[in-house]
Amino acid sequence: MKLESTAALVAIDRDGARALGLDGAGAWSDAPGVSAPLEVHLAVTARCAAGCKGCYLDARPDGAQPERATIERSLDALREAGVFTVAFGGGEPTTRDDIAELAQAARSRGLTPVLTTSGLGLSDARIERLSAFDQINVSYDGASKAYTDVRGFDGASAAERAIRRLAETGIRVGVNVVLTKQSFPELEATIARARDLGACEAQLLRYKPAGRAASIDYLASRLTSGQRRELGPTLRRLSGIFCEGGRFHLRIDCALTPFLSADEEIMSEPSRLARFGVFGCEAAASLAAITVDGLMAPCSFAPPTRLRARDLAAGYADDDDLGRWRSYVEAPAEPCASCPIRSVCKGGCKVVSAFLSETHGPDPECPRVESYGAHLS
Amino acid sequence: MSERPSIAEGQVRQVRLGHGANCSSIGSVVDTLFATATVGAAILAAVVAALGSEPVRVIRPNSRRDDTARKAKP
Numbered sequence: 178m179k180l181e182s183t184a185a186l187v188a189i190d191r192d193g194a195r196a197l198g199l200d201g202a203g204a205w206s207d208a209p210g211v212s213a214p215l216e217v218h219l220a221v222t223a224r225c226a227a228g229c230k231g232c233y234l235d236a237r238p239d240g241a242q243p244e245r246a247t248i249e250r251s252l253d254a255l256r257e258a259g260v261f262t263v264a265f266g267g268g269e270p271t272t273r274d275d276i277a278e279l280a281q282a283a284r285s286r287g288l289t290p291v292l293t294t295s296g297l298g299l300s301d302a303r304i305e306r307l308s309a310f311d312q313i314n315v316s317y318d319g320a321s322k323a324y325t326d327v328r329g330f331d332g333a334s335a336a337e338r339a340i341r342r343l344a345e346t347g348i349r350v351g352v353n354v355v356l357t358k359q360s361f362p363e364l365e366a367t368i369a370r371a372r373d374l375g376a377c378e379a380q381l382l383r384y385k386p387a388g389r390a391a392s393i394d395y396l397a398s399r400l401t402s403g404q405r406r407e408l409g410p411t412l413r414r415l416s417g418i419f420c421e422g423g424r425f426h427l428r429i430d431c432a433l434t435p436f437l438s439a440d441e442e443i444m445s446e447p448s449r450l451a452r453f454g455v456f457g458c459e460a461a462a463s464l465a466a467i468t469v470d471g472l473m474a475p476c477s478f479a480p481p482t483r484l485r486a487r488d489l490a491a492g493y494a495d496d497d498d499l500g501r502w503r504s505y506v507e508a509p510a511e512p513c514a515s516c517p518i519r520s521v522c523k524g525g526c527k528v529v530s531a532f533l534s535e536t537h538g539p540d541p542e543c544p545r546v547e548s549y550g551a552h553l554s
Numbered sequence: 555m556s557e558r559p560s561i562a563e564g565q566v567r568q569v570r571l572g573h574g575a576n577c578s579s580i581g582s583v584v585d586t587l588f589a590t591a592t593v594g595a596a597i598l599a600a601v602v603a604a605l606g607s608e609p610v611r612v613i614r615p616n617s618r619r620d621d622t623a624r625k626a627k628p
Binding site for chain 1: 586
């Protein structure tokens with residue numbers, strides 16, 4: 178169930194559904210199947226002039242850009258499949274002149290549209306056209322030096338202006354903070370600055386070896402082993418500083434979830450992760466992506482399948498490539514097999530494991546996997 | 555908005571706060587993990603209360619071009 182004013186997705190049992198006057202009828206007697214993704218990431222352009230050194234899409238100023246009608250057909254498919262949230266990205270989605278119309282197109286289909294932007298070139302006129310989005314996240318890795326370390330140029334002031342102006346316009350705004358070896362030590366200052374500018378949440382993102390980041394430089398930029406083990410305590414400390422009262426939230430992305438396995442307090446009560454809806458690798462399950470070519474992918478970082486977006490409803494459950502990503506958690510290798518948070522984490526980021534170990538296996542940067550490897554050797 | 559019968563907190567299996575707005579990976583609110591039991595219970599109570607009056611959209615898997623939006627029975 179999707180709550181609009183409270184902004185939450187809530188899973189309830191069948192007795193609860195009946196209490197609300199909802200009856201699953203035949204659907205409840207069928208064997209459990211593959212549900213549609215809750216959230217789909219839709220690349221509405223591959224154009225971007227920013228040139229971030231770690232861009233996962235390898236976006237460029239002359240990148241491909243689908244026609245509006247093509248995107249609207251994808252939105253039709255999302256509605257048909259039963260998707261809740263569509264995240265517009267790319268590329269820089271705000272460079273599209275029809276971005277407001279696309280947001281309205283998503284709304285009119287019952288989807289919740291959200292958007293990620295660098296904030297570069299986001300004039301007041303363009304900001305006015307973004308009011309139909311439920312939330313907009315600005316990429317902001319910190320003040321000048323931290324931003325430059327992550328992206329290769331200093332766009333911090335432009336991002337800060339965008340955060341402030343979006344908030345002043347009344348649009349709910351968050352920030353995406355890419356965690357690297359260089360940006361991690363600045364995290365408290367980064368979040369404090371973002372909150373002061375009007376952000377309502379900070380989403381922390383793991384740096385991933387995809388697109389332009391799939392290079393030897395990844396090894397120099399990724400979090401250190403010590404930083405990965407510090408994530409849980411750091412989140413606890415930052416939550417105490419920034420989140421009391423519930424007006425500001427901290428999020429982590431799916432790829433950071435395995436790092437929580439190093440946190441003794443979290444591992445002592447792993448059911449809390451599921452209770453509060455923390456997701457690990459949901460590629461091809463609760464999450465899917467649509468490329469600028471209109472192909473379905475397990476997630477934005479994974480190679481596309483041959484399934485066309487327009488065939489999402491009919492083909493999502495049966496596509497073999499998507500199924501391979503979805504089924505990993507059913508019979509994973511050790512140490513995932515015996516991990517208390519296996520059902521949530523789902524083995525960590527397969528994009529990282531493919532890059533570092535050329536396997537579709539346990540995330541090699543997971544602290545538990547690291548310890549397991551050290552124990553074996 | 556009409557009120558529906560309330561449900562018990564035990565009937566709520568999972569709560570994911572917010573929609574997030576990242577276009578590259580799916581995010582989850584984690585500050586609730588570190589909140590006290592009192593705050594956690596308050597979040598759950600607020601969600602249960604909201605379920606009593608929020609619009610509910612029913613999704614029928616694989617329905618063809620069928621706008622299935624409707625309100626739950628009051």
